[in-house]
Amino acid sequence: MPRKAKKAHFPESAPVSEVEGDCPLCGRLLAPPANRHHLLPLSRGGKGTPTVLLHKICHDKIHSVLTEAELKRSYHTIEALQQQEEIATFIRWVQNKSPEFYDRSARRKK
């Protein structure tokens, strides 16, 4: 049986060289891993629309809280995302983390 082609896990992963400036969602300095987020989901007519570079943790949060339909309908601006209750709570929490913070197990001290 042919093996299923493995889907790239994070197709919007940004090259490290592009990761600079601040994350528009949480306002912290950007650091890899970072993702490009389409303010209008690609699957909903968002091709060619603006993208923003976000911390991967911020990007994951957006997609864990909101469906693509909701993103298209009400959350296609950073301001709207920041006001979403769960995301607002997340931003307050992530403010105090280091920019590289993503997975506590990935940076084990020797």
Ligand SMILES: [Zn+2]
């Ligand atoms: Zn962020």
Ligand SMILES: [Zn+2]
């Ligand atoms: Zn996204």
